[in-house]
Amino acid sequence: MATSLSRSQDELRPQLGRNLTYGLLDRLGRAIVTGQYETQPFPTEAELTTQHGVSRSVTREAVKMLTAKGLLSARPRQGTVVEPTSSWNLFDTDVLRWLLERQFSVELLKQFNQLRVAIEPEAAALAARFASNADIEAIGEGLARMEAAEAGMDDTLEADIAFHVSILRASGNPFYVQFRDVVGTALRTSIRFTNRVKGRTANVADHGRVLEAIQARDPNSARTAMRALISDVLELIDAHENTPA
Structure with a gap:
């Protein structure tokens, strides 16, 4: 009985260690990105171990992961x-999430959507040229989810993300596809922001025009329709920034 209990604890330990490591990673990463160490030195390994009540190995692994992220x-x-912000890996989903959680994140949302303007319209144009029937079907499923979400039968945020990510995949370009995690992470904040300011969910009809252009194999129309979608977000952010507090 004792042997069996000991074995169960041994099996659980790696999982517990991983949870502790990622918990410490998240705590330290958020602290770094929000500027808690701008006026004080970063703690030593021994100090971190004591402060957070974890083992040296957990601390060492979390610091190693933060180093890999450029922090x-x-x-x-x-x-x-x-490290200074210029050294951070802004395409790392953890770093991006921490950045978006900062108090002054509207400017970052604006910068991110400026990046989207350079990427997603071209991805839509490529999808119009190269997407397979299965790819187009996946985009259609994303739009169908958005329509279902309007009726309360799906999650509006996840449906919108599914639509945009399916277009990145449909581009057939592996470099565009690599943006899927970044787009998914940032859109979770961007969509919440725009929905809150507009008081409504994303415009399904505008998304439908992107799909129609891709289905018609019309790259120029697909590019224009996607650019209009993102430009609408940028205009909303600009209007919010210019609104008196």
Whole structure:
């Protein structure tokens, strides 16, 4: 009985360790990105271990992951230091999520949507040229989910994300497809922001025009329709920024 209990604990330990590591990663990453270490040195490994009540191995792994994301670096005679924003991997979904959670995230949303203007319209144009029937069907399913969400039968946020990500996949370009996690993560904040400001969900008809252009194999119309979608978001952000507090 005791042997069996010990074995069960041993099996659970790796999972617990992973949870602790990612919990510490999230806590430290958020602290770095929100500027908590701008006026004080980053703690040593021993200090982090004591402060957060975790083992040295958990601390070491979390710091290693933050270093890989560009947030930290180890320097001779300086120890572990926080890197400037210019060194952060902004395409890392954790870093992007932490950035979007900062108090002043509207400017970041604006910058992200400026990036979307450069990527998603071209992805839509490529989808109009190269998407398979299965790809187009997946885009149609995303639109159908958006329509269902309007009737309260699906999640509006997840449906909108599914539509946009399916177009990245339909482009047939692996570099565009790599943006799916970034787009998905950022849209979770961007869509919540725009829906809150507009007081309504995304315009399904506008999304439908993107699908129609792709189905018609019309790259120029697909590009124009997608650019209009994102430009609407940028205009909304600009209007929000210019509204007196």
